Amino acid sequence: xxxxxxxxxxxxxxxxxxxxxxxxxxxxxxxxxxxxxxxxxxxxxxxxxxxxxxxxxxxxxxxxxxxxxxxxxxxxxxxx
Amino acid sequence: xxxxxxxxxxxxxxxxxxxxxxxxxxxxxxxxxxxxxxxxxxxxxxxxxxxxxxxxxxxxxxxxxxxxxxxxxxxxxxxxxxxxxxxxxxxxxxxxxxxxxxxxxxxxxxxxxxxxxxxxxxxxxxxxxxxxxxxxxxxxxxxxxxxxxxxxxxxxxxxxxxxxxxxxxxxxxxxxxxxxxxxxxxxxxxxxxxxxxxxxxxxxxx
Numbered sequence: 001x002x003x004x005x006x007x008x009x010x011x012x013x014x015x016x017x018x019x020x021x022x023x024x025x026x027x028x029x030x031x032x033x034x035x036x037x038x039x040x041x042x043x044x045x046x047x048x049x050x051x052x053x054x055x056x057x058x059x060x061x062x063x064x065x066x067x068x069x070x071x072x073x074x075x076x077x078x079x080x
Numbered sequence: 081x082x083x084x085x086x087x088x089x090x091x092x093x094x095x096x097x098x099x100x101x102x103x104x105x106x107x108x109x110x111x112x113x114x115x116x117x118x119x120x121x122x123x124x125x126x127x128x129x130x131x132x133x134x135x136x137x138x139x140x141x142x143x144x145x146x147x148x149x150x151x152x153x154x155x156x157x158x159x160x161x162x163x164x165x166x167x168x169x170x171x172x173x174x175x176x177x178x179x180x181x182x183x184x185x186x187x188x189x190x191x192x193x194x195x196x197x198x199x200x201x202x203x204x205x206x207x208x209x210x211x212x213x214x215x216x217x218x219x220x221x222x223x224x225x226x227x228x229x230x231x232x233x234x235x236x237x238x239x240x241x242x243x244x245x246x247x248x249x250x251x252x253x254x255x256x257x258x259x260x261x262x263x264x265x266x267x268x269x270x271x272x273x274x275x276x277x278x279x280x281x282x283x284x285x286x
Binding site: 035038066069 | 082100103104107111112113115116129132133136137140190191192195196197198201202203208209211212215219230234235237255258259262263265266269270273
């Protein structure tokens, strides 16, 4: 397997969705290719950091306007 | 994807029975996630707030139809995605699958330029608030369709197939765009977290 093919397969590899035979080929490549190891590792970290980082609390004004909207709806007796 | 509320099933049931406080409890748990989703997809705070309000109201009005086959949050996200796509369509930032895209999916090539291992993990390298700011800035470097795909697959953890279905795209298009998005975001984050990072943290923490 060449570097170019490793890059094309990165997504499926880090998602664990790559065919086992291709996994073996890809990992053989990684053993001797430092650059691809770095790209695979940092791509995995990229996905992890987005997935693990909790969103910020709602800005106060946004929360207040949302509550106002609901108070209004509740008063009107929605959704009944 | 956020954690469940402890007694979520009964809170949802109460909301379905018309208990508005129960619905507010659900919104308090998930509102910020929906706001971030809206912000990632639409790219601006006003639209993100609209997405949160409109999706919440739609969910409130339709909660009796929620069948409990999925998590409440997943159901709410599906509603929010449709509202957010509506915003993109209105601004002509969203086009359905095109012939160009099926060609594009045959050539997923993307050559990595920044090849540099990261130092400390991002979570350790900077404050949470700084990290959120960096993530929210770099995701906006993707085009609207790519960042929507990335958001659904990698932040909200929908499967490739469900992401494709929700967005009315083909699986190959989703796969290709996802690969490119991940590689592009990797490049951008390497500028912050690479061992010889060139970008300063937003408020100077390292």
